[in-house]
Amino acid sequence: MRLTRADFPQGFLFGAATAAYQIEGSAFGGAGPSHWDTFAATPGNVVRAEDGSRACDHYHLWQTDLDLMQQAGFNAYRFSTSWARVMPEGRGAVNRDALDFYDRLVDGMLARGLRPFQTLYHWDLPSALADLGGWTNRDVALWFADYAEIITDRIGDRVAAIATINEPWCVAWLSHFLGLHAPGHRDIRAAARAMHHVLLAHGTALERLRGLGRGNLGIVLNFEHAAPASQEPADVLAAATQDAIFNRWFIEGLTRGTYPAEVLAGLGPHMPQDWQADMTLIGQKIDWLGVNYYTRAHHAFAPETAWPHTVTRPGPLPKTRMGWEIYPEGLYGFLTRLARDHVGNLPLFVTENGMADADQVLNGTVNDPVREDFLFAHLAATRRAIADGANVQGFFCWSLLDNYEWAEGYEKRFGLVHVDFETLRRTPKASYHALARALAHPV
Numbered sequence: 001m002r003l004t005r006a007d008f009p010q011g012f013l014f015g016a017a018t019a020a021y022q023i024e025g026s027a028f029g030g031a032g033p034s035h036w037d038t039f040a041a042t043p044g045n046v047v048r049a050e051d052g053s054r055a056c057d058h059y060h061l062w063q064t065d066l067d068l069m070q071q072a073g074f075n076a077y078r079f080s081t082s083w084a085r086v087m088p089e090g091r092g093a094v095n096r097d098a099l100d101f102y103d104r105l106v107d108g109m110l111a112r113g114l115r116p117f118q119t120l121y122h123w124d125l126p127s128a129l130a131d132l133g134g135w136t137n138r139d140v141a142l143w144f145a146d147y148a149e150i151i152t153d154r155i156g157d158r159v160a161a162i163a164t165i166n167e168p169w170c171v172a173w174l175s176h177f178l179g180l181h182a183p184g185h186r187d188i189r190a191a192a193r194a195m196h197h198v199l200l201a202h203g204t205a206l207e208r209l210r211g212l213g214r215g216n217l218g219i220v221l222n223f224e225h226a227a228p229a230s231q232e233p234a235d236v237l238a239a240a241t242q243d244a245i246f247n248r249w250f251i252e253g254l255t256r257g258t259y260p261a262e263v264l265a266g267l268g269p270h271m272p273q274d275w276q277a278d279m280t281l282i283g284q285k286i287d288w289l290g291v292n293y294y295t296r297a298h299h300a301f302a303p304e305t306a307w308p309h310t311v312t313r314p315g316p317l318p319k320t321r322m323g324w325e326i327y328p329e330g331l332y333g334f335l336t337r338l339a340r341d342h343v344g345n346l347p348l349f350v351t352e353n354g355m356a357d358a359d360q361v362l363n364g365t366v367n368d369p370v371r372e373d374f375l376f377a378h379l380a381a382t383r384r385a386i387a388d389g390a391n392v393q394g395f396f397c398w399s400l401l402d403n404y405e406w407a408e409g410y411e412k413r414f415g416l417v418h419v420d421f422e423t424l425r426r427t428p429k430a431s432y433h434a435l436a437r438a439l440a441h442p443v
């Protein structure tokens with residue numbers, strides 16, 4: 001028996017998530033260039049050098065997309081506002097068309113019974129700020145708070161919740177240490193600075209918005225189950241180090257006023273001066289926490305490499321098109337662990353969960369049984385976490401639409417709705433219809 005809406009607490013929110021750069025089309029409406037445009041234009045960074053200039057053309061087709069949200073029976077929509085669209089130079093001049101666009105978009109959600117869950121930063125850093133060092137420059141916190149204030153001034157009266165940053169680990173580690181996302185740095189000093197400044201920006205914006213009387217403020221963190229590649233003590237330690245980098249750095253920074261010692265052992269010498277003085281600002285109360293969860297990874301000790309002396313090894317479970325193991329148990333693990341070790345009864349939302357497949361339209365339909373199973377298994381894990389005391393209040397699928405999957409270009413399809421990137425035609429997949437049936441079930 002598949003789960004239905006009736007299996008979740010009264011008022012539980014079901015939705016789907018998207019991000020501005022991945023769907024809107026950054027060429028439209030006077031948006032400024034972002035570091036994703038230039039990263040994508042540099043050979044070797046993105047599959048086929050694809051970028052988000054047109055994407056799903058949500059900028060023009062947003063009403064169709066909100067209709068799809070409503071017709072699925074969702075009652076919340078997680079979207080992001082683009083910094084580079086709102087402030088093309090990152091600072092100073094404001095693009096009025098951008099404010100008008102988000103204003104209409106939010107009204108469109110409300111008209112369809114969708115609660116707007118806004119994310120302020122889902123990775124489209126304005127290029128003019130990248131020129132100044134982007135996340136490695138401490139001033140990014142003030143620039144970000146200014147942007148947060150400007151967009152909130154326009155739509156903050158109608159959004160249900162605001163997240164400052166999407167996935168600080170990706171913003172900092174993936175993009176400044178591993179070099180796999182914009183701006184593509186592979187430098188421990190840049191990474192250490194970004195790891196701290198991303199939370200400083202969160203805290204600075206949060207304080208600013210709170211001062212303006214805004215509530216329901218949070219942040220979205222991503223978590224990846226870190227398993228040891230073997231039971232050898234060195235591999236167990238490698239997994240613990242990666243767990244500290246990925247899964248503990250940000251939540252402990254937010255809730256404990258310091259960072260894990262295992263990570264400071266590597267990053268300490270490269271941290272910005274006096275970082276400790278920022279921890280009170282960073283540790284301000286949040287009203288909710290977003291949890292993005294996709295997979296687990298297996299870590300082995302790699303003594304021949306520099307700190308953190310680890311490499312990943314493939315795991316045994318079935319994998320998605322991203323090569324990510326399907327491991328719903330990990331979601332249960334993080335939701336209960338967060339409640340137990342970090343946030344107590346703070347409202348949690350699963351803000352992203354989903355999978356990529358090679359979906360194709362055949363005779364007007366898209367059959368995606370693996371995604372259906374994936375989503376219902378993760379919903380079941382969420383329900384079990386609730387039964388075991390985690391205060392989870394909503395679940396957002398990633399993603400509403402097939403979209404620009406960053407370094408993977410348009411090749412990896414995560415949508416509940418298929419998008420033909422030639423014609424822009426939207427075709428709801430079988431997983432969309434399965435969810436709609438589950439949500440139509442009376443409470």
Ligand code: FCB
Pocket residue numbers: 019022166167170222292352398405406414
């Ligand atoms: C997350 C991102 C999201 C999407 C999914 C697959 O890390 O937040 O934009 O790319 O992964």
